[in-house]
Amino acid sequence: MSSAIETGLLPFTSEIRPEGLAVGGVLLTELAQRLGTPLFVYDEEHLRRRSREAVAAFGQGNVAYASKAFLCTAMARLAHEEGLLLDVASGGELRVALHADVPAGRIVLHGNNKDEAELRTAMSAGVRHVVVDSFDEMDRIERLHAEEQLPPTRVQLRVAPGVAAGAHEAIRTGGNDSKFGFGLVGGTAAAAVRRAAGSPAMILEGVHAHVGSQVLDTSELAAGAAAVARFAAEARVHRLTVGGGLGVAYEAGQTVPSFADWAAGVRTAVRDAGWGGDVTVEPGRSIVARAGLTLYRVGTIKRIEDVRTYVSIDGGMSDNLRPALYGSRYEVFLPRRPRAPRPLRARLVGKHCESGDVIVEDAALPAELAVGDLLATPVTGAYGYAMASNYNKLPRSAVVFVSDGRARTVVRRETEEDLLRLDVDEPAEPVAPPTTVGSGAGAARCVGTA
Ligand SMILES: Cc1ncc(COP(=O)(O)O)c(C=O)c1O
Numbered sequence: 001m002s003s004a005i006e007t008g009l010l011p012f013t014s015e016i017r018p019e020g021l022a023v024g025g026v027l028l029t030e031l032a033q034r035l036g037t038p039l040f041v042y043d044e045e046h047l048r049r050r051s052r053e054a055v056a057a058f059g060q061g062n063v064a065y066a067s068k069a070f071l072c073t074a075m076a077r078l079a080h081e082e083g084l085l086l087d088v089a090s091g092g093e094l095r096v097a098l099h100a101d102v103p104a105g106r107i108v109l110h111g112n113n114k115d116e117a118e119l120r121t122a123m124s125a126g127v128r129h130v131v132v133d134s135f136d137e138m139d140r141i142e143r144l145h146a147e148e149q150l151p152p153t154r155v156q157l158r159v160a161p162g163v164a165a166g167a168h169e170a171i172r173t174g175g176n177d178s179k180f181g182f183g184l185v186g187g188t189a190a191a192a193v194r195r196a197a198g199s200p201a202m203i204l205e206g207v208h209a210h211v212g213s214q215v216l217d218t219s220e221l222a223a224g225a226a227a228v229a230r231f232a233a234e235a236r237v238h239r240l241t242v243g244g245g246l247g248v249a250y251e252a253g254q255t256v257p258s259f260a261d262w263a264a265g266v267r268t269a270v271r272d273a274g275w276g277g278d279v280t281v282e283p284g285r286s287i288v289a290r291a292g293l294t295l296y297r298v299g300t301i302k303r304i305e306d307v308r309t310y311v312s313i314d315g316g317m318s319d320n321l322r323p324a325l326y327g328s329r330y331e332v333f334l335p336r337r338p339r340a341p342r343p344l345r346a347r348l349v350g351k352h353c354e355s356g357d358v359i360v361e362d363a364a365l366p367a368e369l370a371v372g373d374l375l376a377t378p379v380t381g382a383y384g385y386a387m388a389s390n391y392n393k394l395p396r397s398a399v400v401f402v403s404d405g406r407a408r409t410v411v412r413r414e415t416e417e418d419l420l421r422l423d424v425d426e427p428a429e430p431v432a433p434p435t436t437v438g439s440g441a442g443a444a445r446c447v448g449t450a
């Protein structure tokens, strides 16, 4: 941990110049000077190369970018330009994808509790398919088809394959005890297939599963794929989606499988399980994580004798929730001297009113670190900005894409005015008095304030 930052954690176009680290041909120190901090910086070439590598491994039309990892209009456009389908998991993500002019036929809609408005938008737009998660959702689709004459929608059925994997309990999804999907156990998934196949509102196209996220062992991804492939083959559907989940390296020394390794493992597993067709995947993290890094400015350095040193930066859990949520570990370095040895041990913390507001628990930093220095945390391109908040009313950071010596802001920094945008100051309105629903012995009384 005391050696220089490992280049395998940096974006592909990183180059170490005498003045410091440049990404996309842009010096990070200059970028921070111009655009302020905290700042999310994405290497556009890296995003494009990872997208192409995924398509090369799985085939055209077989890779959907899981936009929950990082989404804005520019990212949706980039993914579409690179031949990726878009996986969206809410009406909001769908809105951004459509706003970016991604054709509806290239978008798939996910979610374990899609409401009618989300389904209405998806069905009206004619998305590629809806990944149906429950019988209640089928009720909604059928109602929209029957009562609002929305066209039948192509669907894949999400199943819980009974295989869960991933770096933390909170991001393991494929087990039997899961809020996601129809269980393979107990015949629930088989009943879902029968219902979808017989419904005038749904065109059953395929089966889907996702075992979890930040998975570093492709055999676990292959095991999930095998379980769902067996079911898909029995159900005689046309398409099979095996989710995302491929992990990335966050710290020095971690080795990670390639897209080609993942594809090889999945192909063998599904073939052995009796599936003869194509397989679609939904990578999120593995496309964007290493492409992005976050720049922070050091504000205070507190040395507590015989205890530890705290280095506070100008962001925190509002731009990277992962350490607080999952105990995730990161590295940090000085962009003006990326090769500097890092003998100083310190806790890198944010500026929020919580002791748990930690970005790097046990950071290795250069001894010369001083207030005003710029720091960078690499591999923050996935689920960083995507899970950002305004906690303590911190305005959210800007996001910038760098390429060929140029920088373009793709999400502007929030201002304090933005923080007040949703606050309203209206006179109070009377709320309707209590009403009685139904009549007779079973009548329910709704209690409300008069
Ligand atoms: C259904 C589904 N597909 C794809 C993904 C993307 O996962 P990852 O970012 O781990 O590749 C997720 C999130 O874990 C998911 O829930």
Ligand SMILES: N[C@@H](CCCC[NH3+])C(=O)O
Residues within 6 Å of the ligand: 068, 171, 213, 214, 322, 382, 383
């Ligand atoms: N938010 C998680 C991943 C969730 C994956 C989405 N199903 C993370 O930061 O690792």
